Amino acid sequence: MIQKISAPVSVETIYDHRKRTVTPRRIFWDGQIFRIAQVGLHHTFREGRTLFHIFSVTAQNLSFRLRLDTDSLFWTLEEISDGLTN
Amino acid sequence: MGLPIRPARLGGLDFNSAPSTVMHVDLNSCFATIEQQANPLLRGKPIAVTAYDSPNGCILAPSVQAKELGIKVGMRVKDGRLLCPGLIVLSSDPDKYRAVHLGLKKILSIYTPDLAPKSIDEFVLNFAGTPAFTRGLFTIGQEIKNRIKEKVGDYLTVSIGLGPNRFLAKTASNLHKPDGLDEINKDNFLRIYESLILTDLTGIARQNAIRLNSAGIYTVLDFFNADLRTLRAAFHSISDYYWFVRLRGWEVDDVDWGVKSFSHSYALPKFLTKPEELAPILTKLVEKLGFRMRREGFQAKGVHLGLLFRDHEFWHQGLRLDQPLFLSQDIYRVAYRLLSHSPYHLPVRNLAVSCFDLSGRDCLQLGLFEDKIKKESLVSAIDNINDRWGNFVITPAMMANTGNAIQDRISFGR
Numbered sequence: 001m002i003q004k005i006s007a008p009v010s011v012e013t014i015y016d017h018r019k020r021t022v023t024p025r026r027i028f029w030d031g032q033i034f035r036i037a038q039v040g041l042h043h044t045f046r047e048g049r050t051l052f053h054i055f056s057v058t059a060q061n062l063s064f065r066l067r068l069d070t071d072s073l074f075w076t077l078e079e080i081s082d083g084l085t086n
Numbered sequence: 087m088g089l090p091i092r093p094a095r096l097g098g099l100d101f102n103s104a105p106s107t108v109m110h111v112d113l114n115s116c117f118a119t120i121e122q123q124a125n126p127l128l129r130g131k132p133i134a135v136t137a138y139d140s141p142n143g144c145i146l147a148p149s150v151q152a153k154e155l156g157i158k159v160g161m162r163v164k165d166g167r168l169l170c171p172g173l174i175v176l177s178s179d180p181d182k183y184r185a186v187h188l189g190l191k192k193i194l195s196i197y198t199p200d201l202a203p204k205s206i207d208e209f210v211l212n213f214a215g216t217p218a219f220t221r222g223l224f225t226i227g228q229e230i231k232n233r234i235k236e237k238v239g240d241y242l243t244v245s246i247g248l249g250p251n252r253f254l255a256k257t258a259s260n261l262h263k264p265d266g267l268d269e270i271n272k273d274n275f276l277r278i279y280e281s282l283i284l285t286d287l288t289g290i291a292r293q294n295a296i297r298l299n300s301a302g303i304y305t306v307l308d309f310f311n312a313d314l315r316t317l318r319a320a321f322h323s324i325s326d327y328y329w330f331v332r333l334r335g336w337e338v339d340d341v342d343w344g345v346k347s348f349s350h351s352y353a354l355p356k357f358l359t360k361p362e363e364l365a366p367i368l369t370k371l372v373e374k375l376g377f378r379m380r381r382e383g384f385q386a387k388g389v390h391l392g393l394l395f396r397d398h399e400f401w402h403q404g405l406r407l408d409q410p411l412f413l414s415q416d417i418y419r420v421a422y423r424l425l426s427h428s429p430y431h432l433p434v435r436n437l438a439v440s441c442f443d444l445s446g447r448d449c450l451q452l453g454l455f456e457d458k459i460k461k462e463s464l465v466s467a468i469d470n471i472n473d474r475w476g477n478f479v480i481t482p483a484m485m486a487n488t489g490n491a492i493q494d495r496i497s498f499g500r
Contacts, residue, residue, distance in 0.1 A: 002176070041124035041239060043185030048476035054182070056124035063125040083127025
């Protein structure tokens with residue numbers, strides 16, 4: 001089941017200067033800490049000229065869609081899914 | 087390129103004996119696989135990407151697992167759920183698919199400069215005269231598969247077809263799905279043709295198959311062996327020649343048709359009957375269409391409107407004008423006039439508008455009765471604001487209350 005959330009969220013990331021990658025490591029949301037096991041896909045899009053990064057990640061048998069607004073550098077949790085039918 | 091057509095009495099055109107230089111790359115179950123790539127919890131499960139996730143929504147892409155259960159492209163969500171009660175239905179996410187498209191394009195462009203995206207999930211690469219060709223296309227095909235897994239996504243698989251022309255490369259890519267790598271060439275084409283049915287060929291759907299049947303052609307081998315006169319009896323057009331050449335491995339599809347029209351359509355979630363009810367949706371369609379057309383530097387002398395009604399009746403009409411249009415409001419006026427001309431007053435399920443007879447906007451024909459320069463300055467200012475802040479920051483009042491109707495769909499050209 002997919003649940004639309006659209007709520008601010010805290011995300012810890014790691015920047016690896018040798019691989020030139022940024023990877024989200026932990027999500028702090030709803031009083032819980034979720035350690036990210038896998039980044040399924042990272043993609044970007046623009047709304048007007050504002051660039052957004054989307055990280056689709058999994059943690060603790062849940063899938064999270066995280067959005068980073070590169071204007072404000074704020075993170076938003078857009079949706080959660082448990083991979084089951086809706 | 088001169089084609090070696092021999093007189094029919096000598097047996098006609100031979101199969102192209104040149105080595106395969108064309109590669110067709112097709113991302114398997116594109117949208118569904120990308121969703122499974124993004125969300126590993128969906129992998130190995132039957133999922134369907136849809137235009138709308140409502141029961142009447144249309145399935146755009148079933149996953150490989152859903153296809154195995156009989157779910158097909160074009161099926162309604164409710165029918166899909168009847169076949170597979172555990173079907174996971176997802177709304178399409180065009181930005182995600184475009185990002186993967188660009189990722190694939192970046193990898194493929196390393197191998198040859200002659201690269202043509204045919205759709206969001208298909209690419210044609212021509213290796214003729216490139217250094218990569220000397221390494222062998224099977225080696226390169228396998229390398230492309232590995233690189234896609236490494237750089238774009240480990241769950242993504244592509245089917246690759248090789249052939250002496252685009253058509254055979256595409257046909258080869260369909261032979262083993264998913265994750266195939268096949269070639270059709272002078273040595274194996276007869277064996278492969280024998281294993282295919284007419285509708286396996288791209289471009290031969292039910293109607294064309296009926297045409298061919300009427301000319302006594304029932305198999306792909308019959309099709310290959312038919313002479314031009316027999317094919318003419320089936321197609322009654324230049325298509326007979328194209329098929330004759332295509333099936334023999336010669337290139338007729340490497341044609342850039344250019345931009346001929348711009349169009350937008352919308353499947354209405356709630357059927358509407360009166361023109362005034364359809365007007366806000368029509369305004370939004372025209373705004374999107376006008377913005378895209380102006381951004382590409384075009385104006386149009388023709389406007390076309392198509393209506394698909396609830397009972398599957400279809401009505402359409404086009405109008406050619408004296409002067410080219412570029413302003414969305416002007417296009418809307420013509421489209422609304424066409425809408426008012428519809429003789430049917432039935433509930434509309436699909437509304438489509440397009441502009442044709444395009445020309446470049448490099449010169450502006452001034453008019454005696456209106457200030458076209460002022461009009462153009464205004465529209466460019468509005469377009470710049472919408473471009474900076476996102477589409478539809480400034481919109482006509484008519485579009486109020488259309489909300490999220492007509493969301494971004496699966497275009498890949500932007």
